[in-house]
Amino acid sequence: MDTEAQQSEQWADVTPDAARRLVIAAVDAFAERGYHATTTRDIAGRAGMSPAALYIHYKTKEELLYRISGVGHRLALDIVRRAASTGATPAERLASAVRSFVRWHAEHHTTARVVQYELGALSAEHYAEIAARRREIDGTVRSIIEDGVRAGDFAVPDVPGTTLAVLSLCIDVARWFNAEGRRTPEEIGALYADLVLRMVGAPGPAAA
Amino acid sequence: MDTEAQQSEQWADVTPDAARRLVIAAVDAFAERGYHATTTRDIAGRAGMSPAALYIHYKTKEELLYRISGVGHRLALDIVRRAASTGATPAERLASAVRSFVRWHAEHHTTARVVQYELGALSAEHYAEIAARRREIDGTVRSIIEDGVRAGDFAVPDVPGTTLAVLSLCIDVARWFNAEGRRTPEEIGALYADLVLRMVGAPGPAAA
DNA sequence: GTCTATACGATGATAGAC
DNA sequence: GTCTATCATCGTATAGAC
Numbered sequence: 100m101d102t103e104a105q106q107s108e109q110w111a112d113v114t115p116d117a118a119r120r121l122v123i124a125a126v127d128a129f130a131e132r133g134y135h136a137t138t139t140r141d142i143a144g145r146a147g148m149s150p151a152a153l154y155i156h157y158k159t160k161e162e163l164l165y166r167i168s169g170v171g172h173r174l175a176l177d178i179v180r181r182a183a184s185t186g187a188t189p190a191e192r193l194a195s196a197v198r199s200f201v202r203w204h205a206e207h208h209t210t211a212r213v214v215q216y217e218l219g220a221l222s223a224e225h226y227a228e229i230a231a232r233r234r235e236i237d238g239t240v241r242s243i244i245e246d247g248v249r250a251g252d253f254a255v256p257d258v259p260g261t262t263l264a265v266l267s268l269c270i271d272v273a274r275w276f277n278a279e280g281r282r283t284p285e286e287i288g289a290l291y292a293d294l295v296l297r298m299v300g301a302p303g304p305a306a307a
Numbered sequence: 308m309d310t311e312a313q314q315s316e317q318w319a320d321v322t323p324d325a326a327r328r329l330v331i332a333a334v335d336a337f338a339e340r341g342y343h344a345t346t347t348r349d350i351a352g353r354a355g356m357s358p359a360a361l362y363i364h365y366k367t368k369e370e371l372l373y374r375i376s377g378v379g380h381r382l383a384l385d386i387v388r389r390a391a392s393t394g395a396t397p398a399e400r401l402a403s404a405v406r407s408f409v410r411w412h413a414e415h416h417t418t419a420r421v422v423q424y425e426l427g428a429l430s431a432e433h434y435a436e437i438a439a440r441r442r443e444i445d446g447t448v449r450s451i452i453e454d455g456v457r458a459g460d461f462a463v464p465d466v467p468g469t470t471l472a473v474l475s476l477c478i479d480v481a482r483w484f485n486a487e488g489r490r491t492p493e494e495i496g497a498l499y500a501d502l503v504l505r506m507v508g509a510p511g512p513a514a515a
Numbered sequence: 516g517t518c519t520a521t522a523c524g525a526t527g528a529t530a531g532a533c
Numbered sequence: 534g535t536c537t538a539t540c541a542t543c544g545t546a547t548a549g550a551c
Binding site: 117149155 | 517520
C-alpha cells in the first residue's frame with residue numbers, strides 16, 4: 100500500500116474530502132481483493148462511513164472505479180511524457196521514461212494494480228475513453244524508440260513489438276512488487292532502465 | 308479462447324467427462340470475467356448442466372479454481388523444464404525456454420490468465436502449494452542464466468533481478484495477448500527470445 | 516451530507532426426487 | 534449423477550429521517 104502522504108498527493112484534486120476518502124479506501128480494497136470481490140460496504144467502512152454515504156458521491160461502484168482509473172491513467176501519462184523529454188539522446192530519454200514509469204508502478208503499486216488490472220470491470224463507454232489514454236502512453240514510448248532507430252543509436256528490428264514488450268515489462272511491476280521485498284522502487288527502476296537499453300541494442304554502460 | 312482441441316488435450320487427465328467439461332467452462336468464464344465475477348450458475352450453464360451438478364464434482368467454487376491452477380502450473384512447469392534442457396549452450400537453452408513459455412501464454416492465454424491472475428482467490432493453503440510450483444519455475448530460469456554467466460556467455464550484473472524481469476515479460480503476455488491480433492504465438496515467442504538474449508548480454512544474431 | 520432501515524435480486528450451496 | 538426446488542445470505546442501491 101502507498102503511504103498516506105503519497106495518497107493525499109495523488110488524489111488531491113478529488114473533492115470534497117469525503118469523495119477523496121472513498122477513492123483512497125476503494126483503491127486499497129480493489130488492489131487488495133479485486134474490484135468484484137470488494138463490496139460497497141467494505142469501501143464505505145474503510146472510509147469511516149455508512150454504506151449509503153458512498154452513493155452521495157458516486158452513482159455506482161463502477162463510477163468509483165472509473166474515477167480511479169481516469170485519474171490514475173492521467174498520472175501515468177504525465178509521468179511518462181515528462182520523463183520522455185528528459186535527456187539529450189534517445190537512450191537517455193528512454194532510460195528516463197522506463198525508470199520513472201517503473202518507479203511509479205512500484206511506489207504506487209496499489210493504484211497501479213487497479214489501473215492496470217481492473218480495466219475489464221469498466222463499462223464499455225468508460226473503457227473506450229481509458230483505452231485512448233493508454234494508446235497515448237504507447238505512442239510516447241514508441242516515438243522515443245523510433246527516434247533512436249532513426250539516429251542510428253538503437254538496433255530494433257520490430258519497433259511496435261519492442262514497444263509492447265517494454266511497456267509490458269513496466270506494467271507487470273505492479274503485479275509482483277512487494278513493499279516488504281528486498282528491492283526499492285528506485286533500484287528496480289535503475290535495473291529495468293538498463294535492461295531496456297539492452298533490449299533496444301543501445302551501446303554504452305549497459306554492455307559493461 | 309483456446310481451440311476446443313487444445314482444451315481437450317490440456318485437461319485430458321481431469322475425469323470423469325463432466326468434471327472436465329466444468330473445468331473447461333470455468334476456465335473460459337474466469338478468463339473472460341474474472342473468478343469473483345463468475346457465478347457457479349454461469350459455469351454450470353456453459354457446461355450444459357444445472358447449477359447443482361457442479362457440486363457433485365467440486366465441493367466449492369474455489370476448489371474448481373484450485374484444480375485449474377494446479378493443472379495449469381504443472382503444465383507451465385513441464386514446458387519450461389523441457390525447453391530449458393533443449394540446446395547445447397546457455398543461450399540456446401534460455402531462448403528455448405522463453406520461446407516455449409511465451410508461446411504457451413499466448414496459445415493458452417485463457418488458461419494462463421486464470422493461472423497467473425487469479426492466485427489471490429485461492430485459499431491460503433492452496434496458494435502456498437501453488438507458490439511452491441512457481442518457485443520451481445523461477446529456479447529453472449535462474450539456473451540457465453547462472454550457467455550462462457559462469458560460462459562467460461552472459462553479462463548479467465543482477466541475476467535474480469534479471470530472472471524476475473524475464474519471467475515477468477513472459478507472464479504478462481497472458482494479459483495483453485489477443486487471438487485476433489496481428490501476431491501469432493510463434494512470432495511473439497521468437498521476438499521475446501531475441502529480446503531476452505539481448506537482456507542477458509548474449510552476443511550473436513541478437514546484435515545484428 | 517450522513518445516518519438507519521430496507522428493498523430486492525443474485526449468489527453459493529444444499530435437500531430430496533428420479 | 535443429474536435435476537428441480539429451495540435456503541440463507543450477501544450485494545448494490547434507494548427511501549426517508551435528521
